[in-house]
Amino acid sequence: MNKVTTINLGGTAYQLEEGGYDALRTYLDTATARLQGNPDREEILSDIEAAIGEKFRALLSSHKTVVETKGVTAVLAEMGPIEVDSGEAANQGAGGAAAPAGGTGPGAEGKEQATGRGGTPRRLYRIHEGAMVAGVCNGIGAYVNIDPTLVRLAFVLLTMLWGTGLLVYVVMAIVVPEARSPEEKAAASGFPSTAQEFIRRAKEGYYEAMKGFPDRKARREWKRRFKREMRAHAAQWRHNWYSYWSDCAPIHPGMGFTLPFLSLLQGAATVLWICALISLLATGAVFGLALPASVPVWVAALLLLIVYGLLVGPLKAARRSCYWGLGHPRWAWSFVFLLDAVVWLAVVATLLWLAAHYFPELRDAIHGIPALAHQAADDIQAWWKGK
């Protein structure tokens, strides 16, 4: 059994086996890279896509609706690699040569997508894969297309300046959403999100075709057919989307109730962490444990962050699997998301209020934050002047 992906070639939807889809993706990416700088790039690509579609159609029949991987490979071999004659190759420069035949490197591809007009708009997300803490640096790295290690280094350096980096990091970890769906992951690094990119190209082909029809009747017919195909494609795509999510975990209705409880725990951990951080910055001690004089404050703050990450990691994972476990329909998700967020906020607010109410030192510490910030600014100024 093989998973099937639906794609749109020249306005018609085709279902491909996943392996075939990957091969096609690689072929088209390579073609795009080789045609870098060619004024007819869009047109050639849409011609190529239409030709591939026509070959796929020849492989299908009423009782065979999916193009198998070996079918796709055969069609791509028939198409042959994109070759631009030498006269043109001169002005396309390194663009074509830089792209290897199989699986373009994320760096080169990302750059091209950021500048090329066909690129997906890039968005800032936290990226969990390969993250150290919450994926903030990883996300920034992908967004501005540099090595995440450099971003991490920058954050650590910033943290040495009165914990600015840490503060920024925490705020970003809370504010910046995490890339969860394939589309979000694509947008995080600027890779074209396949479905949207193909729809865009299909639309371009649509208007191009509209220009060519001589009379209104033919035009209307073409419009009608195009719309119908796009609708079918969208429906299929939604279907795949749902099955993608429900594939991730077995469906279990009880998880809807576990979720707020997990959020409660996570909220408590977050509040504890915030309290500890505040008390560390204000008094140099965490819950009565004084910091040894040899350990700088920022190291302690970093340690706190790591402890918090360790504590909350499993909770987060459990919550995520709960979300997935809920399965469809979609409205149930949004309801649980909302409930979850409300419970989380309520817990955090209540605990903070309670803490501030019963521990005067903490309240004083919170009141002392502005003064502390002033102090920090003054110190930096003095240090700067002293230099």
Next chain:
Amino acid sequence: MMSVNEKFSAIRKGLLEFLVLQIIAAEKVYAADILKQLSATEFATREGTLYPLLSKMRREGLLDYEWKESEAGPPRKYYELTAKGQEQLRDTQEYWGQINGTVKKLGRK
């Protein structure tokens, strides 16, 4: 040693444009027709080469296309020569004739 086939690959590549002009001059065709007519010859080629070539020739004003409905599937692009394309074809044919003559004549007494 290089085979004749390999030695002539650059020449074949250069002549492809000439042959495409000649095929399109005979009747309005779409890309798959062109490939089919070429497939039985020494000039057999594939979409990956033909489409960039057709686009380039269109950009140079040698040919133009129009969309036509097909019985099965979406409309297709049918190519035809422009006046400039026809002129280029005539020039090339004439030049080709000269080259051919030279090849036959030289070295023979």
